[in-house]
Amino acid sequence: MNWAEEIIKALKNWDTTLIVYVPDISIHQVTSLIDEDPYFRLVSATREEEAIGIAVGSYAAGRNAAVFMQSSGFGNSVNALASLCIPARTPIPMFINLRGGPGEFNIAQVAMGRAVIPIMDQLGLPHFILEDDGKMDRLLDGAMKLCHANRQPLAICLTQMLHGGKLA
Known part of the structure; x- marks a missing residue:
């Protein structure tokens, strides 16, 4: 089973049926499989804070x-995380394509890519980095269990080492 199929399996195991995403070529392998699977409802958001809001609303609706x-x-x-998701204790697993690491070709991605983990630490968000x-x-099962047991958002960072990255 490849990385994208493992994510889909974990989402199903934890009854996660609504998937909100901002389109990105590196996560297309998993979002295209989700889109083809009638178990899921895939919603494209225009911005990431909108995606968080939709996910929180979905959780509030059961x-x-x-x-x-x-x-x-x-x-x-x-x-959106600091003022809505965290205070509302909403268990939202976030799958984040972590840019700026080995193989990065776009210098504009490096600074934010390096800042992601320290920002998560400051927010108290648990996070895991997947390199293979x-x-x-x-x-994934442990992360989903932690996310739901603690009722808090959690990040699973997908690296270029895992999914192959983007080509220049």
């Missing part, structure tokens, strides 16, 4: 949701 975004967009979502698909099933 439906588990997850968010997919790029690390540069994570910066756009900080206020070894033991990914156990990590």
